[in-house]
C-alpha cells in the first residue's frame with residue numbers, strides 16, 4: 001500500500017505512522033544531532049533571581065535544582081545544567097501549586113463569580129483570561145506589580161511581539177506563506193485565536209457591566225498577547241485528560257528537534273516533571289521537545305526555525321479532497337467516514353517517508369470502480385494495506401500518479417524562485433520583524449521543495465516499476 005510496496009530497500013517503517021523512503025543519498029547526514037552546545041562552560045549565575053526567590057516562596061526549593069536560567073544567543077532564556085545531569089533522572093518536578101491549570105485560572109480570576117461553570121470556556125480561554133488579568137495588574141495597575149500574585153512569573157514572560165504568527169499582519173501571512181501548505185496551518189492558528197476572543201466576549205461584557213473589572217482590563221491586544229503566550233509556552237498534559245496548563249520555570253526550557261524528553265505529569269510526584277533523554281555536563285543547555293514539529297510549524301507557533309538540516313520532523317503539507325465531480329462522491333465520502341477519515345485531508349510529507357494513510361486515501365480518490373458497493377469494498381482493502389487493481393491498473397499506481405502530480409503542482413505553486421530562496425535562507429542577516437520572517441520562511445521553503453521534489457522522484461520511480469510489472 002505504498003511507494004515502497006514490493007521494493008525491499010524502500011519498505012521498512014521508520015515509525016508507526018510514517019513509511020520510509022530513505023533512498024536519497026546523504027540525507028541521513030541531515031539528521032545528525034545538532035547539540036547547540038558551547039564547549040565553553042557558561043557563566044552559571046542565574047539570570048532570573050527574582051523568579052527563583054518566588055519559586056522558593058511557593059515552597060519549591062529551586063536552589064536544589066541543577067538548573068539555572070541563562071540568556072542564550074538567538075534563543076532568549078534557557079535552562080542550563082550547573083552540575084552533571086544523568087539521562088532519566090528526575091531533573092525537574094514543578095509541583096501542583098505552581099502550575100496554572102484552567103481551574104486555577106478560573107478560581108483566581110476577578111471574573112470568578114461569573115465562572116461558576118468554568119467548563120463553559122475552553123482551557124485556552126481560561127488561561128488567556130488569567131494571563132491578561134495578571135499582565136494588567138503587573139503593567140498597568142499604577143505600576144504596582146505586587147498586587148499580582150503571579151507577578152514574578154508574569155515578569156519573565158516576553159512582551160509583544162512574542163514572535164508567533166499571531167504577531168504577523170495579514171499581508172505578511174499572505175506574502176510569506178503563499179504557495180506553502182503552512183498557509184492552512186497559519187489560518188487555523190489565527191482562527192483559533194479569534195474563537196478564543198469571541199468565546200470571551202459575552203463574559204467580558206457581563207463582567208464590565210457588573211463592575212467586576214476595570215473597563216480597560218482585558219483589551220483585545222492583551223488577550224491576543226495571552227493567546228500568543230499559550231501558543232508558545234503552554235503544555236498539554238496527556239496524563240491529565242489532555243489539559244492545557246502553564247508551567248512556570250519549566251517553560252524556560254528550549255526545544256531541540258532531535259530531543260525526546262518531554263514535560264509530563266507524574267501522578268506519583270503530583271508534579272510536572274522532566275526526565276532528560278541524555279546526559280548533560282555542567283554548562284550545557286538542557287532541552288526538551290515541543291513535539292515532532294516541522295520547522296515551519298515551529299516558526300508559526302514559536303517564532304523560531306531550527307538550523308537547516310537539523311530537524312527530522314521537517315515536512316511539506318499537501319491537501320487532498322474528493323472531487324465534487326466524482327461520480328462516486330457520496331459512496332467515497334461514506335467509505336472514508338467509516339474508516340474514520342474526512343473527505344478533505346492535509347498530509348505532512350517528510351523527506352524520509354509518507355504518512356501511512358496518504359496513499360490509500362489517494363487511491364480511493366483516484367479509483368473509479370463500477371458500483372457503490374465496490375467503493376466500500378475497495379476502501380476496506382486499501383486501508384487494510386492491500387492494493388487491488390481497477391481496470392487492470394494497480395491502485396498503488398493510481399495513488400502514486402496523483403501524488404506525483406500534486407507534488408509537481410505544489411512545486412510550481414511557489415511564487416518565489418528556488419534560487420532566490422536559497423540565497424535568502426543562507427543570508428542569515430536580518431535582525432527581526434518582516435525581514436527576519438522572510439529569511440526563515442525562505443529556509444522553510446527550501447526544505448519543503450526538497451521534500452516535494454524527492455517525493456515526486458520516488459513516486460515516479462515506483463510508477464515506472466509498476467508499469468513494467470515489477
Ligand SMILES: C[S@@+](CC[C@H](N)C(=O)[O-])C[C@H]1O[C@@H](n2cnc3c(N)ncnc32)[C@H](O)[C@@H]1O
Pocket residue numbers: 074075076077078156158163232233251252253254255256301302303304305306
Ligand atoms: C517555552 S519558551 C522557552 C523559553 C524562552 N526562550 C524564553 O526566553 O522565555 C518558547 C520560546 O523560546 C524560544 N525558543 C525555544 N527553543 C528555541 C530554539 N531551539 N531556538 C531559538 N529559540 C527557541 C522561542 O522564542 C519560543 O517561542
